[in-house]
Amino acid sequence: QKEVEQNSGPLSVPEGAIASLNCTYSDRVSQSFFWYRQYSGKSPELIMSIYSNGDKEDGRFTAQLNKASQYVSLLIRDSQPSDSATYLCAVEYSNTGNQFYFGTGTSLTVIP
């Protein structure tokens, strides 16, 4: 059974701070990694993808991947109240099809 683990939170940070979200996965065959944001009552929205070890930056967001440790993280710099949402980590296994596994999500609240 492939597993994707996230701290459920809630995580609270003050406005302007860095929010750090973490995710671990169980299967070393994992190939692609994604972070989604989901506002309450809405559908998940893709914010970052990462495939190789290291950091990937997109605006205020940085995704970090360490395949040896089976660990992927998301940093949100200069956090804004509009960043308050649940963040979902997802892992794709494409060698045997297109299986996707999601973590249960981390709830983030940015306090003005």
Next chain:
Amino acid sequence: EAQVTQNPRYLITVTGKKLTVTCSQNMNHEYMSWYRQDPGLGLRQIYYSMNVEVTDKGDVPEGYKVSRKEKRNFPLILESPSPNQTSLYFCASSSWTGNGYTFGSGTRLTVV
């Protein structure tokens, strides 16, 4: 506007009454997938399709059927719904492996 459209948004039905949730995408995406989202369990993949007439099981396929007769459509069929299929369902599409999925707005299904 590029989007994934699901219908209906809300559905209440009785145990054993066959139902279909429709899903259509206008982005010419190869991949399509169905997920269910339950509190504490997160998003779980039901079925996915990598092309017309190509479908495969995800993590929780029991009690569901799908078909992919056209590239744009991927309906989810519950032949004999049961109360444990009460959930929030999302359809999603993707252009290629590693590109992440674009989600529809969701269908909230209640089986009584």
